[in-house]
Amino acid sequence: MARGRFISLEGGEGVGKSTQVAALAAALEGRGLKVLVSREPGGSPGAEAIRKLLLEGEEGRWSPRAEALLFAAARADHCEKTIQPALAAGTWVLTDRFLDSSLAYQGEAAALGIEAVRDLHRFGSLDFVPDRTLVLQLPEAEAGARARSRDGHAGDRIGSRPPSYHAAVDAGFRAMAAKEPNRVKLIDASGNPATVTARLLYALGDLLP
Ligand SMILES: Nc1ncnc2c1ncn2[C@@H]1O[C@H](COP(=O)(O)OP(=O)(O)OP(=O)(O)O)[C@@H](O)[C@H]1O
Ligand SMILES: Cc1cn([C@H]2C[C@H](O)[C@@H](COP(=O)(O)O)O2)c(=O)[nH]c1=O
Numbered sequence: 001m002a003r004g005r006f007i008s009l010e011g012g013e014g015v016g017k018s019t020q021v022a023a024l025a026a027a028l029e030g031r032g033l034k035v036l037v038s039r040e041p042g043g044s045p046g047a048e049a050i051r052k053l054l055l056e057g058e059e060g061r062w063s064p065r066a067e068a069l070l071f072a073a074a075r076a077d078h079c080e081k082t083i084q085p086a087l088a089a090g091t092w093v094l095t096d097r098f099l100d101s102s103l104a105y106q107g108e109a110a111a112l113g114i115e116a117v118r119d120l121h122r123f124g125s126l127d128f129v130p131d132r133t134l135v136l137q138l139p140e141a142e143a144g145a146r147a148r149s150r151d152g153h154a155g156d157r158i159g160s161r162p163p164s165y166h167a168a169v170d171a172g173f174r175a176m177a178a179k180e181p182n183r184v185k186l187i188d189a190s191g192n193p194a195t196v197t198a199r200l201l202y203a204l205g206d207l208l209p
Contacts, residue, residue, distance in 0.1 A: 004034070004087040005207050008098035009200075011136035012169055013159045014147025015189045016196060020136065021096045023197040028092055031208065036086045039096040040074065044081040047074035055156040068106040068117055075099065076124035084128070099125075100133055100176050100184065105158065108172030109165045129183065131207060134200055135173045136189035140166065143189075 009017045009024075018039075025035045041051040054062070054070050062070065075098070086093050099121055107117035121127055138146075140163065147155070177184040185203045189196050201208075 001090040002209075004090050004092040005131045006083060006087055006093050006095075007204065007207075008095050008100065008130040008133045009136065010097060010100045010104075010133055010173060011138070011189065012140070012143055012166055012173075013155065014143040014145075014150065015136040015138045016146065016193070017096050017136055019193055020189075020196055020200060021094050023193055024200050025094050027197060027201055028094075033209070034089075034091040036082075036091050036093045037096075038078065038082055038093060040078060040098055040101065041071060042074070043078040043083070043095065046077040046081070050074040050077075055158065057157060059157060059160070061157070064106065064110040064112055067110070068102065068112055068120060071102045071106065072117075072120035072124040075102070075121070079125045079128050095130075098130060098133070100135070100173065103176055104169045104172030108175065109161075109168035114172075114175075131183075132204060133176070133180075133184045134187050134203055135177060135184060136196070137170075137173075137186050138189040140170070 007024075009021050011017055021037055021039075025037050028035050040047070041054050042048045050070055050073060054067065054074070078095075083093050083095070102117050102121070103114050106112050107114040118127075147159070174186065177186045187196070187199050187203060
């Protein structure tokens with residue numbers, strides 16, 4: 001049996017990742033593939049427990065280093081318990097966020113450094129990376145309007161950080177795409193959902209059976 005493919009969707013707050021993970025899963029299933037949808041932080045019982053620790057409570061609840069370690073611990077559990085068994089069974093795994101979120105949010109925006117965060121990933125998850133990472137890109141004003149239409153003004157502990165933090169996150173994602181152009185593709189997330197899904201499928205063209 002052929003191993004499944006591992007695809008991550010990434011991007012800033014409200015760009016449409018959750019919407020597109022669901023749409024892409026439906027499109028891939030329509031092509032006869034078995035697909036598992038997951039998310040980070042989360043995706044396994046242990047990692048979902050860590051998600052609550054990370055996203056709830058006061059902004060100063062965790063230092064930047066403690067926060068990066070918690071994301072890395074959640075990811076290690078997600079990889080071992082959920083992603084790797086599914087891939088081995090021939091299932092494609094689509095995850096709403098993965099390593100590149102830590103590189104952009106903790107490595108770049110929280111200034112811990114890309115290499116420090118990558119070191120945590122080497123230790124926690126043996127440097128396991130997606131076959132393809134699709135980064136949804138949308139002007140900040142449009143993404144903010146989409147997020148507000150969904151949440152009002154109630155963002156989570158990290159989503160509520162200032163615009164300068166989220167601008168640095170965006171720069172971090174762009175840096176990842178420049179550094180690893182075969183794995184990380186920037187995708188225009190403007191337009192209606194079906195148009196965006198078509199762009200994602202195009203960017204997966206070489207991986208599809
Ligand atoms: N292409 C689109 N055009 C217009 N609205 C959209 C589009 N895609 C998603 N939305 C809407 O924008 C809002 C945010 O979308 P979604 O939850 O998928 O984003 P997200 O990137 O997963 O957000 P977050 O990172 O904050 O969890 C939702 O209300 C969704 O219905
Ligand atoms: C995986 C991951 C996530 N984050 C941040 C990004 C968001 O603000 C939240 C997750 O919320 P979502 O609505 O599920 O997108 O967590 C992060 O800072 N670092 C990470 O590695």
